[in-house]
Amino acid sequence: MTDLYAVMGNPIGHSKSPQIHTAFAKITDQDLLYSAILVPLDGFDAAVDDFFRRGGKGLNITVPFKENAWRYADAFSARAKRAQAVNTLIQQDDGTVLADNTDGVGMVRDITVNQNVAIESKRVLILGAGGAVRGVLQPVLEQSPAEVVIANRTVSKAEALAADFTDLGCVSGCGFADVKGEFDLIINGTSASLAGELPPIPAACMTDKTVSYDMMYGAETTVFNQWALDNGAAKAIDGLGMLVEQAAEAFRLWRDVLPQTQAVMNALREDRRA
Incomplete structure (x- = not known):
């Protein structure tokens, strides 16, 4: 029997997840069907209930439902607890739903493995203090950087976020204008x-x-990466690899096999150029 998986969000038509996971299934010879589900803004719990009632095995969750998914789940991975938002739900054998957040693992894997850029012993600046940043902080700090500075428009939000993670390493928060030194x-x-x-x-x-x-990420170099290159950066990387790698980690959680990602990333980049 073919296992069912899906991504839920609103909007959802732009999602690359069905293409990515269908490719992973082919690469790893897994019998599954992965779809995209548009969920009404007030209908998340009902949509998830219906999906699992129909025999669904796992879900990816995208905007604006990551906090809804956090509230829906019965159990959490350590990194999901840290992030307080989730992008992956896993139906367990006893019928309970386990929540995880694969964004940080995906980003770190893209940086350190695909791009061969070390984080260990490096000075790292992270811009923003919202859910996206909270979701990647633990995996970044687990790489043992020399220091992580979180800069945000609202200083208090950056400082509060940093305070939640000081047990994992040297991390501080500040305003954009207060960023000091080289990174x-x-x-x-x-x-x-x-x-x-x-x-x-x-x-x-x-x-x-x-x-x-x-x-x-987008069809063209992002404004931020173009600014970095214009100011002499050695290398500028967009988030497409993170997208594929976080999907690969979710696939591993569901199917207990980690798919090779390079061919999938290459195909997505080619589609983007077309």
């Missing part, structure tokens, strides 16, 4: 690129050895 890796976790805007950080934090990483 080895700068991660844009804001949605500014979607609006063609830039977080107002000083160009002095960028050197010819700095790597920029934008969690967003």
